[in-house]
Amino acid sequence: MKRGSFWSWLWVIIGTLYFLLPLISTFDFSLRAKKGELSFLAYTRVFTDPNFWATMRFSLLIALFTIFLSIVLIAPTAYWIRLRLPKLRGIVEFISMLPYVIPAIVWVFGAIRTFSGTPFFLTNTLFGTYVLLTTGYVVLSLPFVYRSIDVGLAAIDVKSLTEAAQSLGAGWGTILFKVIFPNLKVAILSSSFLTLAIVIGEYTIASFLVGIKAYGPYMSMIGQNKTYESSSLAIISFLLTWAFMGVIQLLTRGKTSGSSMAGAR
Amino acid sequence: MSKNNSFLTDQKRDARKARPSSNSWRKWIGVVPFFIFALLFILLPSVNILAGAFRTNAGRFTLANFAGLFEPSILSAYWVTIKISLTTALVGGLLGFLMAYSVTVGKLPKAVRNMLMTFSGVASNFAGVPLAFAFIATLGRTGLITLILKNVLKLNLYALGFNLYSFWGLSLTYLFFQFPLMVLIITPALDGLKKEWSEAAENLGATRSLYWRKVALPILTPSILGAIILLFGNSFGAYATAYSLTGGFINLITIVVGSQIKGDILYNPGLGYALAVGMVIVMAVMMAIYYYLRRKSERWLPR
Amino acid sequence: MAFLTLKNVSKVFGNTTAVEDFNLEVEKGEFVSFLGPSGCGKTTTLRMIAGFELPTSGIITLDGEDITYKSPNQRNVGMVFQSYALFPNLTIGQNIGFGLQVRKMPKEEMEKRIDEMLSIVHLEAHKNKYPHQLSGGQQQRIALARALAINPRVLLLDEPLSALDAKIRVELRLEIRRIQQEMGITTIYVTHDQEEALLISDRIVVMSQGLIEQVGTPDKIYNYPSNEFVAQFVGQLNLLPITDVDLENGKCLLAGQEVRFEHTPGRIISESPRLAIRPEELQIGTGEGRNALKGRVESALFLGAVVRLRVDIGGVFLSADFFNERSRTLPHSGDEVVISFPEYSCWVM
Numbered sequence: 066m067k068r069g070s071f072w073s074w075l076w077v078i079i080g081t082l083y084f085l086l087p088l089i090s091t092f093d094f095s096l097r098a099k100k101g102e103l104s105f106l107a108y109t110r111v112f113t114d115p116n117f118w119a120t121m122r123f124s125l126l127i128a129l130f131t132i133f134l135s136i137v138l139i140a141p142t143a144y145w146i147r148l149r150l151p152k153l154r155g156i157v158e159f160i161s162m163l164p165y166v167i168p169a170i171v172w173v174f175g176a177i178r179t180f181s182g183t184p185f186f187l188t189n190t191l192f193g194t195y196v197l198l199t200t201g202y203v204v205l206s207l208p209f210v211y212r213s214i215d216v217g218l219a220a221i222d223v224k225s226l227t228e229a230a231q232s233l234g235a236g237w238g239t240i241l242f243k244v245i246f247p248n249l250k251v252a253i254l255s256s257s258f259l260t261l262a263i264v265i266g267e268y269t270i271a272s273f274l275v276g277i278k279a280y281g282p283y284m285s286m287i288g289q290n291k292t293y294e295s296s297s298l299a300i301i302s303f304l305l306t307w308a309f310m311g312v313i314q315l316l317t318r319g320k321t322s323g324s325s326m327a328g329a330r
Numbered sequence: 331m332s333k334n335n336s337f338l339t340d341q342k343r344d345a346r347k348a349r350p351s352s353n354s355w356r357k358w359i360g361v362v363p364f365f366i367f368a369l370l371f372i373l374l375p376s377v378n379i380l381a382g383a384f385r386t387n388a389g390r391f392t393l394a395n396f397a398g399l400f401e402p403s404i405l406s407a408y409w410v411t412i413k414i415s416l417t418t419a420l421v422g423g424l425l426g427f428l429m430a431y432s433v434t435v436g437k438l439p440k441a442v443r444n445m446l447m448t449f450s451g452v453a454s455n456f457a458g459v460p461l462a463f464a465f466i467a468t469l470g471r472t473g474l475i476t477l478i479l480k481n482v483l484k485l486n487l488y489a490l491g492f493n494l495y496s497f498w499g500l501s502l503t504y505l506f507f508q509f510p511l512m513v514l515i516i517t518p519a520l521d522g523l524k525k526e527w528s529e530a531a532e533n534l535g536a537t538r539s540l541y542w543r544k545v546a547l548p549i550l551t552p553s554i555l556g557a558i559i560l561l562f563g564n565s566f567g568a569y570a571t572a573y574s575l576t577g578g579f580i581n582l583i584t585i586v587v588g589s590q591i592k593g594d595i596l597y598n599p600g601l602g603y604a605l606a607v608g609m610v611i612v613m614a615v616m617m618a619i620y621y622y623l624r625r626k627s628e629r630w631l632p633r
Numbered sequence: 634m635a636f637l638t639l640k641n642v643s644k645v646f647g648n649t650t651a652v653e654d655f656n657l658e659v660e661k662g663e664f665v666s667f668l669g670p671s672g673c674g675k676t677t678t679l680r681m682i683a684g685f686e687l688p689t690s691g692i693i694t695l696d697g698e699d700i701t702y703k704s705p706n707q708r709n710v711g712m713v714f715q716s717y718a719l720f721p722n723l724t725i726g727q728n729i730g731f732g733l734q735v736r737k738m739p740k741e742e743m744e745k746r747i748d749e750m751l752s753i754v755h756l757e758a759h760k761n762k763y764p765h766q767l768s769g770g771q772q773q774r775i776a777l778a779r780a781l782a783i784n785p786r787v788l789l790l791d792e793p794l795s796a797l798d799a800k801i802r803v804e805l806r807l808e809i810r811r812i813q814q815e816m817g818i819t820t821i822y823v824t825h826d827q828e829e830a831l832l833i834s835d836r837i838v839v840m841s842q843g844l845i846e847q848v849g850t851p852d853k854i855y856n857y858p859s860n861e862f863v864a865q866f867v868g869q870l871n872l873l874p875i876t877d878v879d880l881e882n883g884k885c886l887l888a889g890q891e892v893r894f895e896h897t898p899g900r901i902i903s904e905s906p907r908l909a910i911r912p913e914e915l916q917i918g919t920g921e922g923r924n925a926l927k928g929r930v931e932s933a934l935f936l937g938a939v940v941r942l943r944v945d946i947g948g949v950f951l952s953a954d955f956f957n958e959r960s961r962t963l964p965h966s967g968d969e970v971v972i973s974f975p976e977y978s979c980w981v982m
Contacts, residue, residue, distance in 0.1 A: 073436030076428040077446060080509065083425075084449050087464040087506065090474035094467035138364055145360030153361060160368045165560070166613040167376060168567025170584045171606040174591050175375030178382060178603075200371045259455070268458045268570035273591055284459040285574050295463045302460035303452070310451040526718035529685055530776075532705040533712040534732030534783060544731070548722040630722045632765040 088303065095296035107293040111301070120283035124271070127195065127279070128264035131202040132257045135210050138203065140253065143214045144245055147223045161211035164204050169269040172204060177273065194274050201270040206260040213259075217252025221245075255313045262309035266302050376610070382603035395604035404586065408608065411566060411583040414497060418504040419561035425505070426450075426512025427554070434520040447517065450510035457507045462574035465503045469494045495576045503575060504565050511564065512557055519553035551627040559620040563613060583609060634697060636661040636819055637682070637787055642691030644677050651677040653843040655691070659821070664813055666822045666830040669840035670866070675823045678840075679789050682821060683712050695786055706735075711780030715792040717772040719764040725751075725775050726760040732783035750778040753812060770801035777809065781816065788813070788820045794829065806833050827867045831855060839863045861982055864909055871951040872907045878981060885981065888947030893923050893976040906981050914978040915953035917942070917970055925973040930964045940964075944972055 098106035111117050146154050164172070180187040180197055187193035223245070230240045246253070268281035277283050284302070288295040386392045398404065433443035456464075468475050471488060479485040493499055523546055531541035569584040578585050583605065590602035635658035642655040652674040659665050667675035680686040682693060684705030693701045700708055719728050726747050733743045751757045754774040756767075764772055773793055780788060790809070794802040810833045813820050824830050830837050831851040839846040839854060839862075847859045858864035861872070875885040875892070883896050887908055894908065928946040940963060942953045953972055964970060 070436060073432035073438050076425070076432045077438060077442060080425065080429045080446065080513075081449070083506065083509070084453055086475060087468040090468035091464040093474050138367055142361050142364035149357055150361060157361070157364070160372065163372055163376075165563050166610060166617060167372070168563075168569070168584065168609055168613070170567065170569045170587050170591075171379070171609050172375060174587055174602065174606050175379040176371070177591060178599075179375045179378040200367075203367070204371055262455050266458055266460060268574070269588075272570075273588075281459055281570065284463075285570075288459065288463055288574060289577075296467050299460040299463035299467070303456055303464075306456050307452045310448070310455065314448060314451065524716065524718065526714045526716050527720060529683075529705070530712065530714060530718040530720070530779075531731070532685075533683060533708075533710070534779070535706045535709070535735040536731070537706060540735065545720045545722065549720075630724075630763040630765070 088300075091296050091299050091303075095293060095300055098293035107297040108301075110291075111287075111294050111297050116277075116283060120278060120280040121265075123275075123278050124265045124267075124280035127199055127202065128261050130199045131206065131264055132260050134199060135203045135206055135260065136214075136253055136257070139207070139211050140214050140246065140249065141241065143211060143218055144223065144241070147215075147218050148227055157211075158215075161207050164207050169201075169205060172201060173270045173273045176201060188274070198270060198274045198279075201274070202260070202264050202267065205267070205270070206256070206263065209259060210256045213252045213256035214249060217249045221248045251316050255316045258309045258313050258316075262306050265305065379603050379606045379610075382600065383607045385603075386600060392600070395600040396607075398598070398601040399604055399608050403581065404583075404605070407581045407583045407586045408612065410497065410581055412612065414501055414504065414582070415562045415565035418501050418508045418565045419558050421501070422505050422508025422561055423512050423554070423558050426509040426557075427516055429509070430513045430517040430520050434517060435523070446513060450513040453510035454507050454514055457568070458570035459574045461503060461506060462571050465494060465499075465506070465575065469499065469502065495580060500572060500575060500580065500582075503571060504568065508561050508564065511561060515557040515560065516550075516553060519550055523549065548627070552624050552631070555620055555624050555627065559616055562616055566609070566613065566616075634694070635659055636663075636696055637821075638692075638694045639678070639682070640692045640694075642678070642681060642688045642693060644674070644681060644686060645689045650843050652681070652688075655845060657838060657845075657848065659819060661819055662817045664810070664820045664822065664833065664835045666824055666834040666837045667840060668824055668827060668830040668837050668867070669846075670825060672842075673840040674843040675825075675838075675840050676791055679791055679821060679823045682787065683710055683789050684708050709783065709785055710787045710789055711783060711785030712789045713773070713776050713780050713791065713793045715796055717764070717769070717776045717796075719772055719776055719779070721764050724761050724763055725756070725767070728764065728775060729779045729782050731779065736783065746782055750782045753781070753815075754778045754808075768801075769797050770805055773797065773805065774808070777812070781812070781818070786819070788818050790820065790822045792823055792825065795824070795826070802829075809833065831867070837867075839866065841866070861903075861909075864982070869912050869952070869954075871910050871912060872982075873910070873946075873949050873951055875906055875908045875981065878902070878906050880981075883976065887926065888949045890926050890947070892926070892979070894979050894981055895977045896981065902981060908979055909982050910951075910974060910979040912941070912952045912954040914974050915951070915955070916973050917953060917955055917964070923976055924979070925971050927969070927971055930966050930968040930970055932966050933964050935963060942970075944970060946972070 095107050096103040096105065098104060098110070142157065146157055167175075176197060177188065179185070180193075181189070185193075187197045226244055226248070227240055230244045235244070266281050266284065267279070268285060271279035272282040272285065275282075277286050284295070284298050287298060383395050384391055384393070386394070399408075429446060432438050433446050465473075467473055469487070469492075470476065471494075473494075476487050479487055494503070527545055527549075528538075528541050531545055532538075536544070567584065569588060572580060572582050572585060573588065576585075578589065587602065587605050587609065590598075590605060637657075637659040639655050639657045642652060643650065644652040655674075655678055657665070667678060669675050677686055681688050684700070684703060688701060691701070692699060695708070695710070719725075720731065723731065726744075729747045729750050730743050733746055738746065747760070748757070751760060754777060756771060756774055756778075759767060759771065759775075764775070767775065773796075777790075777793070793809070794805055797805065806829055809822075822830070822833060831854075834851055836848060836850055837854050838848050841862050847854060847863045849857075854863060854867055858867060864870050865872075873887055875887050878885040880896050880902070883894050885892055885894065885906070885908065892908060926946045928944040928951075931943040931945045931950065933943075934941040935957070938957055939954050940957050942955075942964060944951055944953055951972070
């Protein structure tokens with residue numbers, strides 16, 4: 066057989082251009098902060114802006130809490146469902162798909178209306194809003210974290226592994242942390258990095274709950290008054306996403322797991 | 331012999347007793363945190379929105395909030411959002427499918443496939459604020475492509491009526507993450523097409539196009555439907571990209587809900603709830619259509 | 634001219650030669666098996682007949698017509714794949730009707746043909762089921778029915794039974810042969826299972842590393858293998874080192890004991906000659922005939938119908954099969970035995 070026809074090449078080239086042109090344009094734009102010459106001035110300005118680092122740190126921290134919370138919440142549940150409660154599989158799968166039906170903007174609307182008043186008063190304190198933000202991200206990442214872990218569990222024979230460990234005298238703690246979780250390493254890590262990639266630049270939920278404390282709203286604010294810096298921020302975000310995706314690809318060795326579906330736009 | 335037997339059953343009974351979870355409340359303990367979380371942070375906000383949509387400011391039952399949805403500006407916000415979502419889901423779906431086809435069935439070199447998968451992974455997750463910035467730098471009034479078209483090809487996009495901050499501009503921007511997502515979802519499905527199927531069809535005298543119509547596409551239909559619905563939802567719920575791109579000056583339903591949260595314009599809490607419920611209804615209807623079509627298209631799948 | 638001919642057919646993939654100078658003539662209605670280990674080129678040859686691979690050189694003709702470069706969907710040959718390759722989205726009936734629909738057969742006639750094919754493979758009750766609802770053996774029968782429905786000029790089967798359970802395999806190979814003979818269809822059957830090939834074929838083509846090793850009827854292949862590869866690949870064979878070979882008088886020494894053999898003139902003898910004899914030709918304990926070797930039982934394997942002995946003849950090991958008999962006690966390891974065989978049952982290579 067021939068190696069690829071004219072049409073095959075054409076579609077791939079169109080897609081590649083669609084991907085590359087905005088990047089090239091943005092990069093080009095980000096170099097034009099100094100009139101008449103190309104420079105990295107926009108980048109220096111961004112990197113010397115303390116707010117850049119502060120918001121980045123904030124979003125990173127929130128992302129780490131999100132990852133921790135969602136793994137702790139989802140991994141044991143998915144494991145337990147497979148081991149003992151297969152009846153609940155349908156309902157848990159349904160719940161994990163709900164965030165697709167409830168757009169982020171709707172969630173944040175409902176969350177603010179629900180948790181700002183009695184009996185929760187979460188938005189009255191800073192800590193409370195951080196908690197709400199984190200739970201929002203856990204909801205946002207629920208579909209792909211659950212799927213990724215469930216696919217990972219499907220790949221190992223949970224029942225036999227558990228029974229083997231039990232017959233060797235292991236307790237539940239040992240079984241979970243020494244047997245099951247190590248075998249889920251790839252699933253957990255790859256969904257963690259995807260969560261990281263999504264949470265770091267997330268705008269919708271962050272802008273309503275914490276405003277420019279977070280990196281997403283910070284970028285948005287820069288975009289409103291500083292043209293060149295916004296382009297350099299876009300490039301930086303792009304490189305970050307690329308790095309996280311690269312780690313995922315290394316982890317999964319190119320196998321497409323369920324963890325490709327992303328979060329808020 | 332019988333003695334031996336009873337000894338065995340005794341042991342079995344003991345083993346059952348010793349099992350940590352069988353048929354007791356303890357069996358449920360492993361899933362309780364998850365359900366509490368889901369109840370609190372998914373179900374409660376949803377129920378709250380739903381309840382709010384049927385309440386007046388004074389707390390009485392009303393349907394007036396839903397009547398508000400039929401105001402022309404709000405109807406058009408829904409309509410434009412649905413139109414953008416359908417357009418980008420279908421165009422992105424088609425483009426993504428063709429590209430995935432090229433690197434799987436189309437037998438392009440493995441390196442091209444790897445490159446495509448990598449950039450699809452990145453691009454499908456590159457959205458929101460930075461994506462808006464990138465497209466402003468590309469197709470905005472002073473964007474690189476706009477300028478090149480104007481200066482080199484003497485093609486003034488903006489004079490021709492193009493506007494990045496309009497329906498088509500937003501669609502082009504959304505497509506940046508839509509078609510790569512399609513590539514990611516549909517490539518494994520295309521890999522699942524067995525070579526023997528096309529050979530068997532060919533052997534029985536079928537042309538390639540007949541094979542695609544009768545065998546390959548019907549087999550792919552459930553995956554394609556699933557991908558399209560995902561792409562639709564992806565656009566439908568998009569807020570950050572649209573907001574950063576247009577500064578909130580495009581009449582999308584997400585933007586309208588956003589301004590309701592902020593209490594900017596026509597502040598009316600009841601209407602805000604109804605708007606949000608409306609969005610969930612649109613997604614639920616899409617899901618229902620999806621499940622119906624899917625059920626119809628996969629009768630042949632093992633259950 | 635034969636019905637199906639392959640003349641000097643070769644196929645090169647990159648820098649490996651998959652099939653080299655393949656020549657074969659198949660008569661109408663004949664059942665020919667391609668037998669060989671995996672990677673010997675048998676499937677590639679079959680795929681060239683089907684049109685899925687194009688020969689690097691050579692000519693393939695079918696019924697007098699040159700089909701070497703004809704596209705697969707114009708050849709009207711039926712193919713059955715190892716993985717069944719039923720279309721999962723179509724019912725059994727639609728699968729069988731696929732080729733007929735392509736040929737624009739009128740609906741009524743088509744239904745009749747589908748029913749006819751279903752009755753040939755005894756699966757009338759499954760017409761409206763989907764492939765996944767059938768067992769592997771049933772699916773392969775449907776695949777066979779689908780290939781036969783179009784009235785192909787040649788039926789090609791690519792290891793059709795190797796994905797199936799042993800029991801189904803035995804059942805289905807007889808059925809394939811029955812259907813083939815009923816319909817009188819020219820058939821090429823690719824397999825790596827020598828038992829299957831011996832049982833089912835009119836003629837066998839033994840292949841190895843892209844080359845034909847021998848072509849012949851099953852009994853010719855088994856009883857008169859033309860070289861060591863064929864002898865070893867088809868059936869079991871003892872190859873015993875011998876010395877002092879006297880071709881003229883048909884004599885040699887095996888571990889110091891004299892053995893007589895019938896020499897076929899023209900047979901090529903290698904530099905380190907060996908005596909070839911099949912395990913089932915050996916007898917135990919009789920001492921009749923001229924060849925009788927003294928040895929000691931090293932191990933005795935009881936396989937049910939057959940007992941397989943491994944006998945140590947002065948440092949040379951050979952295996953001997955004989956039928957189990959209820960009244961006879963089994964030999965034990967360490968027993969002294971005499972192994973005998975007539976001189977016409979062995980040969981030197």
